[in-house]
Structures are given as C-alpha cells and as structure tokens.
Amino acid sequence: MRPKSVEELVGAVAEANRLRIRLFPTCLGSKAGMGPPAAYDELLELTSMPKVVEVDEEEMVVKVSACYPAASLQEELARRGRRLAMDPPLFTRSSIGGIIATNFYGPMAYRYMTPRDQLLSVRAVTGGGQLVKFGAPVMKDVAGYNLKRLLAGSWGTLAVIVEAFLRIYALPESVAVVETDPKPLGDVRKLLSTAALEKNGKLYLRFEGTAAEVEYRVAKAGRGEVYYGADAEALWQSATEAIDVFSSDVVYKVVAPPAQLPPPPSGARYVKYPLLGVMYVGGEAGAGYRLKPPQKWQLPNADLMARIKQVFDPNGVLAPGRLP
Numbered sequence: 001m002r003p004k005s006v007e008e009l010v011g012a013v014a015e016a017n018r019l020r021i022r023l024f025p026t027c028l029g030s031k032a033g034m035g036p037p038a039a040y041d042e043l044l045e046l047t048s049m050p051k052v053v054e055v056d057e058e059e060m061v062v063k064v065s066a067c068y069p070a071a072s073l074q075e076e077l078a079r080r081g082r083r084l085a086m087d088p089p090l091f092t093r094s095s096i097g098g099i100i101a102t103n104f105y106g107p108m109a110y111r112y113m114t115p116r117d118q119l120l121s122v123r124a125v126t127g128g129g130q131l132v133k134f135g136a137p138v139m140k141d142v143a144g145y146n147l148k149r150l151l152a153g154s155w156g157t158l159a160v161i162v163e164a165f166l167r168i169y170a171l172p173e174s175v176a177v178v179e180t181d182p183k184p185l186g187d188v189r190k191l192l193s194t195a196a197l198e199k200n201g202k203l204y205l206r207f208e209g210t211a212a213e214v215e216y217r218v219a220k221a222g223r224g225e226v227y228y229g230a231d232a233e234a235l236w237q238s239a240t241e242a243i244d245v246f247s248s249d250v251v252y253k254v255v256a257p258p259a260q261l262p263p264p265p266s267g268a269r270y271v272k273y274p275l276l277g278v279m280y281v282g283g284e285a286g287a288g289y290r291l292k293p294p295q296k297w298q299l300p301n302a303d304l305m306a307r308i309k310q311v312f313d314p315n316g317v318l319a320p321g322r323l324p
Contacts, residue, residue, distance in 0.1 A: 014129025027067035027095035037294035038319040066097025085112035103153030107195035116152035124159035127313025137165035158312040172208040177232040180224030248282030251292040
C-alpha cells in the first residue's frame with residue numbers, strides 16, 4: 001500500500017479500518033526492525049507522499065513532511081543558518097516521522113530536550129481514518145491536553161504522522177568537540193558541556209557558543225584531542241550515529257538515573273549518554289529494553305496505554321503489538 005497524497009492516505013487507512021486490515025507504517029525503515037514486533041497484513045509505505053519543507057526563520061519553526069529525510073532537512077536548514085538540535089542514533093538513515101514516532105534522541109537532548117519536546121504541532125491520520133491536527137506552530141500553544149506528545153514515541157500505533165512543525169535553532173558561532181578518556185559523572189557535569197557521549201571507551205564532550213566561551217570550556221576539559229567547526233561536527237555525527245552499535249544482531253537500550261547507570265558489559269560495543277542516563281549496547285546487556293531482535297516490552301501503565309490506543313485506533317489496525 002503506497003499512498004501518494006494525504007487524501008489517499010486517509011482513504012487507505014479508513015478502508016483498512018473497515019476491513020480490519022492490519023498496517024505497518026514506514027518511511028525509510030531505519031527502525032522498522034527494532035522494538036516490539038508488530039503483526040501486520042500490509043506495509044503502509046509512505047515514501048511516495050509529497051515532500052514539504054517550509055522554514056520560518058523569524059519564528060524559528062520548520063514545517064516538514066513526515067517522510068522527509070532528516071539529513072536532507074538538516075542540510076536545508078544549514079544553508080539558512082539554522083539547524084535541528086537533534087542527534088539521535090541513525091540520524092542520517094532516518095526520516096523526520098521515524099524520529100518523532102520513536103522519540104529517538106541523542107546526547108544533545110541534555111540541552112535541547114527530546115523530539116517530543118521540540119514538536120510544536122503534528123498532523124496525522126488516526127487508526128480510524130480521521131485526519132487530525134494537534135498543537136500549533138508557536139512556542140507556547142497548549143491549553144488543556146497536550147495530545148501531540150502522545151504521538152511522539154508511540155511507534156506508529158496511534159496514528160500515521162503526515163507532517164510536523166518543529167523548533168529550529170540558529171547555528172552556533174563556534175563548536176568544539178573534545179575526545180578524551182572517560183570521567184566520573186560528577187566531573188563531566190562540572191564541565192558544563194552542551195552534550196556528552198561515551199562510546200567504546202572514549203568520552204566526547206561537545207561545546208557550543210561564542211568563540212571565547214567555547215575556548216574557555218575546552219581549556220577546562222583538560223587533556224584530549226580537540227576538534228573545531230566542520231571537523232567537530234563530523235566527529236560528533238560519527239559518534240552519535242552509532243552505526244557499529246546498531247549494526248549488531250542484538251541491541252539493548254538501558255535507562256536509569258545517571259548516577260545509577262551500570263557500566264557497559266565487558267567487550268561490548270556501546271554508546272552512552274552519561275548526563276541523561278541512557279546507554280545502547282550492541283550485545284546482551286542483562287537489563288533494559290531489547291531493540292533487536294524485536295521483543296515485546298513489559299511496560300508500566302500498559303492498561304492506560306491500551307485504553308489510549310482504543311480511542312485513536314479502535315480496531316487495532318496500526319502496528320498492532322508494537323505497544324499495548
């Protein structure tokens with residue numbers, strides 16, 4: 001099933017709801033084989049939907065279609081001196097809709113928060129075949145229930161995202177990345193970095209701001225290799241993409257309060273966000289949520305999640321089994 005317009009998408013989902021045909025929505029498919037498994041009858045391939053990008057440089061907002069490649073959007077924004085403040089794993093292989101649907105985030109969420117928090121408005125098609133819009137393209141828009149946040153992280157089980165309004169940010173004057181040896185959490189916090197990432201035995205500290213501010217923070221970071229500008233961005237992207245970790249046959253996500261995050265298993269490939277309390281492990285982790293191969297998760301508030309799904313998708317036609 002490959003709709004080519006919003007109207008065709010609404011019709012396709014409404015017909016699937018009527019006939020009880022189970023659908024699995026997908027764009028670029030970077031996370032299709034991760035997370036809880038879905039039982040479905042047909043793929044709902046959205047790559048033929050119109051690609052839309054509208055940038056409001058004054059309000060610092062971008063309107064973008066769900067299947068627009070995240071890397072292409074970042075390049076378009078950079079030409080205007082703007083950017084998405086997102087660096088989730090597999091960013092260059094992901095669509096905007098896929099990032100929102102899974103709420104995948106990287107270490108820059110420590111400063112800029114997650115995609116769920118950067119989402120201002122979303123237009124989507126519910127499992128019942130209704131076209132809905134939640135939120136507004138302004139920074140403060142919610143009075144009552146903030147329903148758009150339900151769709152971020154719902155793994156395509158509530159509605160098919162069509163387009164989104166996201167916050168954007170100005171490119172910083174200066175960027176530096178320090179590559180050094182791992183440090184205790186308390187020491188990392190004192191360095192006041194924009195973001196911190198530990199990967200396979202190396203610590204990467206990202207600093208942004210004015211040139212003077214960045215130089216001051218870099219000097220405080222101590223010994224290590226320092227990269228600036230384009231070299232810093234290339235190193236940071238390589239580290240945050242974590243291709244080697246996510247290419248493993250088994251991948252776990254471990255989440256805990258930062259001070260209680262366990263050490264990575266010996267010899268395993270891993271990427272850790274020490275300031276956020278998140279770690280992805282390529283291999284058996286002994287704890288956490290298994291992303292690969294797919295496995296059903298034991299989640300708190302599963303009964304509440306099931307009731308919410310009943311409202312958005314009464315006949316359970318969108319990615320059934322992914323979440324309660």
